[in-house]
Structures are given as C-alpha cells and as structure tokens.
Amino acid sequence: MSEKGKELFEKVKQNIGRTQEKGTLEEQFAEIWKLACIMKSKNYDLRHKYDDSVKEFVEKYKDQLIEMRDDFLENIDYYVEKCIEMLKKNGFKVYYAKTNEEAHEIFMNELGDNKVIYKSKSNEARDIGILDFLSENNIQVKETDLGDVLVELFEYKLPSYQVGPGIHFAIEDIVAKIKEKYGVELEPNAKAIVEYYRDIYRKELLNDVKVSLTSANAISAEDGCIMLMENEGNISIITRATEKHIVLVGTTKIVPSVFDALLVTKMIERTNDSTVAYISLIYGPSGTADIGGVTVRGMYGAKDVVVILVDDWRTKAKESFYSDFLRCISCKTCSFVCTASRVFGNIYASKYGLGASAIIRDYIHNGIEAAVEDGLFLCTGCENCTNWCPVEVNIAEIMRSMKKEATEKGLCPPALKGYQQKILKDKNPFLKKS
Ligand code: SF4
Ligand code: SF4
Numbered sequence: 001m002s003e004k005g006k007e008l009f010e011k012v013k014q015n016i017g018r019t020q021e022k023g024t025l026e027e028q029f030a031e032i033w034k035l036a037c038i039m040k041s042k043n044y045d046l047r048h049k050y051d052d053s054v055k056e057f058v059e060k061y062k063d064q065l066i067e068m069r070d071d072f073l074e075n076i077d078y079y080v081e082k083c084i085e086m087l088k089k090n091g092f093k094v095y096y097a098k099t100n101e102e103a104h105e106i107f108m109n110e111l112g113d114n115k116v117i118y119k120s121k122s123n124e125a126r127d128i129g130i131l132d133f134l135s136e137n138n139i140q141v142k143e144t145d146l147g148d149v150l151v152e153l154f155e156y157k158l159p160s161y162q163v164g165p166g167i168h169f170a171i172e173d174i175v176a177k178i179k180e181k182y183g184v185e186l187e188p189n190a191k192a193i194v195e196y197y198r199d200i201y202r203k204e205l206l207n208d209v210k211v212s213l214t215s216a217n218a219i220s221a222e223d224g225c226i227m228l229m230e231n232e233g234n235i236s237i238i239t240r241a242t243e244k245h246i247v248l249v250g251t252t253k254i255v256p257s258v259f260d261a262l263l264v265t266k267m268i269e270r271t272n273d274s275t276v277a278y279i280s281l282i283y284g285p286s287g288t289a290d291i292g293g294v295t296v297r298g299m300y301g302a303k304d305v306v307v308i309l310v311d312d313w314r315t316k317a318k319e320s321f322y323s324d325f326l327r328c329i330s331c332k333t334c335s336f337v338c339t340a341s342r343v344f345g346n347i348y349a350s351k352y353g354l355g356a357s358a359i360i361r362d363y364i365h366n367g368i369e370a371a372v373e374d375g376l377f378l379c380t381g382c383e384n385c386t387n388w389c390p391v392e393v394n395i396a397e398i399m400r401s402m403k404k405e406a407t408e409k410g411l412c413p414p415a416l417k418g419y420q421q422k423i424l425k426d427k428n429p430f431l432k433k434s
Contacts (some may be wrong), residue, residue: 009413012373015375017193037337077316095308116139118212146166151165159354162354213248214246242301252326327391382396
C-alpha cells in the first residue's frame with residue numbers, strides 16, 4: 001500500500017467513525033437516510049398514487065428509454081447541433097462550452113454587473129463547478145428550494161439528499177435555528193416553517209429577480225425546448241419573474257424529442273416517488289405581438305433565456321470505461337438501493353452528492369484518489385445499483401474498474417489486500433490455514 005493509500009485509508013476510517021459517534025452530523029444523516037431509503041424501497045412496491053408500482057413503470061418504459069439514450073449517444077454530434085439550431089430558432093441565446101472553464105466565462109459575461117442570482121436545485125451546477133466559481137467571484141447565490149434554504153440556514157457543508165436536501169433536519173432544530181438567526185419564534189411544526197419562508201420568499205422572488213439559474217431535467221433537440229420539473233413553484237417563479245433566465249446544463253441532458261423529455265422527467269418523478277406539482281416546458285423568452293403585430297421579447301416572463309450547453313468530460317467519456325455513465329438520467333435510484341449508501345450515508349458521497357454516481361463524478365473531475373477518499377472501497381459490489389437503474393447503467397462495473405485502478409496505484413485498503421492474497425493463495429478467503 002502506498003503512503004497516499006495509507007493516508008486515504010485513515011481518512012475513510014475517521015469518516016466511518018463519525019457515522020458511528022452519537023450526535024455527529026454524519027451519524028444523524030446516516031440514521032435519517034437509512035429510513036428514507038427503506039421507505040422509498042417500500043413505496044416502489046406499494047400501490048401508491050398510481051395503478052402500477054414503480055418497478056412495473058420502470059419495466060414498461062425501460063427498453064424505450066435505453067433505445068432513446070443509445071440513439072442519442074451514437075449520434076451525439078447530430079443531436080447537439082440540432083438542439084443548438086432549434087433552441088436558437090425559438091429565440092434562446094445558446095452557447096456551447098467545451099469545458100467547465102469556458103462555461104464559467106460565458107456565465108460571467110451573461111451576468112454582467114449583477115451580483116446576485118437566484119437559483120433552483122441543480123446537480124448540473126455542481127458538476128460544472130459554477131457555485132464554487134461564483135462564490136470565489138463574490139457573486140451571491142440565493143437558493144430558492146426550501147431544502148437548500150435550510151442547508152444554508154444550518155451552514156451544512158456535507159453532501160445531502162439532492163431531492164430533499166433538508167430532510168435530515170429535525171423540526172425543533174429548524175425553529176431553534178430560525179430563532180437564533182432571525183429572532184423569529186415559530187410553532188414547531190412544518191406548516192409554520194413553510195408559511196414563514198413562503199411569506200418572505202414569495203415577495204422577494206416576485207420583485208427582485210434579475211438573473212436566475214436553473215438546470216433542466218431534459219432538453220428536446222427536435223423541438224428546441226427545455227423541461228423542468230418541480231414541486232414548490234420556485235422554478236416557475238424564478239424562470240418567469242426574472243429579466244434573464246440562464247440554463248446551465250451538460251449536453252447529456254439532450255434527448256431527441258419532447259416526448260422523450262417527458263418520459264425522462266416522468267421516470268425521475270416515479271423513481272423518486274416525489275410529488276410533482278409542475279412540469280414546465282420552456283420554448284424561449286416571453287413575448288407579445290399584440291402591438292401592431294410586432295413581436296417584442298419580454299412581456300411578463302423572462303426577456304432573455306440563455307442556454308449554456310457544456311461538454312467538458314462528456315465527449316471524452318465515450319472512449320472510456322465509464323462510457324455507460326453517459327446514459328444516466330440523474331434519477332438517483334442507484335443511491336436509494338445502495339447497500340453502502342444506506343450504511344454510510346453522506347460519507348459514501350462526494351461534493352457532487354450521495355452514492356456511487358457522485359463518486360464517479362468526483363473520479364471524472366478529480367481522479368482516483370478523490371474517489372478513494374469518497375469511500376470507493378466501501379462499495380460492496382452487490383450490484384443493486386445496476387439492477388435497479390432504469391437505463392441499465394452498469395454502475396457496479398464502473399466502480400469495479402475504479403477499484404482496479406486504485407489497487408494498481410497502491411490505494412487498496414489493507415483488509416481487502418489481505419483478502420485478495422488469501423484468495424490467490426488458498427483459492428478460498430474463508431479458509432483459516434494461511
Ligand atoms: S446511474 Fe441509473 S439509477 Fe443511477 S442516477 Fe443514473 S440513471 Fe439513475
Ligand atoms: S455495487 Fe456498490 S454502488 Fe452499487 S449498490 Fe452495491 S454497494 Fe452500492
């Protein structure tokens with residue numbers, strides 16, 4: 001084992017220790033997350049709001065989804081080009097950024113003199129690294145998703161559940177924190193907290209938004225439109241009640257048609273068992289032709305809608321061992337069913353989120369040592385992730401390849417190394433003789 005391997009092994013051990021120590025943030029999250037995953041898995045098989053279970057829904061549309069993702073990946077250049085052409089036709093301002101750094105530069109130019117942006121939850125923003133970049137450039141990013149607002153309230157720095165980032169905060173702790181920070185005393189119940197934030201944020205969002213930032217659940221190449229799904233209404237408000245709406249998104253969010261976009265969005269909704277109040281289709285900036293038939297952009301909605309399509313690692317990934325990952329639709333199913341994620345919560349994670357898909361992203365951006373530090377070797381190889389993925393991304397195989405690379409670089413933990421040697425020597429890791 002290399003010196004670096006020893007250092008990373010110690011870090012992971014310390015992280016595991018924190019998940020077992022009463023009262024640590026890691027322990028609190030791991031407990032809640034385990035319950036959330038179990039509840040999600042139960043709901044997969046319960047007749048809930050629909051006639052079919054989630055598993056039945058996935059089985060029904062899986063082949064269609066896989067065929068669509070494969071078609072996109074085989075013809076990625078065509079679809080990117082088509083998407084840019086159609087978005088432009090619909091009045092979007094469109095950029096194609098080869099790298100994250102290029103995307104940052106474009107974003108800053110579009111931001112102009114504005115020093116505040118309003119943002120909805122976006123994993124793509126993390127992947128593209130825009131949040132760190134904006135904070136380094138003293139741009140204030142105001143979260144609008146309530147879960148993220150709570151994460152800010154607690155100044156919680158660890159990765160949390162992307163779909164419900166505030167799920168692990170206890171109601172009593174939230175009201176205590178609001179009192180401590182804002183001097184406001186609230187009844188310790190969810191309704192009171194929601195009304196408190198509704199009152200503040202609705203006024204602010206309806207009056208103040210100059211620039212908003214979102215990602216997209218999917219972008220249709222043939223129709224030139226973006227699709228966004230939400231429950232709170234924050235995305236609807238910040239994409240309409242703003243001067244400029246910037247959509248920052250990886251090219252892998254492109255799908256051939258608007259029907260495919262809806263299928264992807266619906267699949268994310270069902271596999272997350274989330275309540276969706278709104279699905280928005282945005283076809284460009286608002287406008288009117290009511291005055292003499294002259295089209296003027298920007299009536300009540302955004303005057304400008306800017307789409308920054310980012311490639312960064314995606315084209316290169318086609319030739320790599322993780323090319324399968326390009327099919328990912330970011331549904332997060334692989335986290336809920338993951339044995340390691342259930343046990344280790346947010347220490348089996350990276351700055352890109354929870355679970356294996358976030359660790360793979362860290363590997364892509366920051367290399368194998370980062371992945372080992374995220375807990376790569378905590379993966380049990382159970383293959384639940386692969387078996388449940390609605391687009392058959394072989395996450396378990398990607399994790400295996402990463403473990404192989406880590407082992408070749410001397411980063412494999414000692415216990416596993418011993419296990420490997422025992423297999424090589426005795427052909428059976430359970431024999432006592434060696
Ligand atoms: S790898 Fe599959 S299960 Fe995991 S987030 Fe992507 S699409 Fe969903
Ligand atoms: S193979 Fe690894 S990443 Fe996949 S579900 Fe099992 S423990 Fe999680």
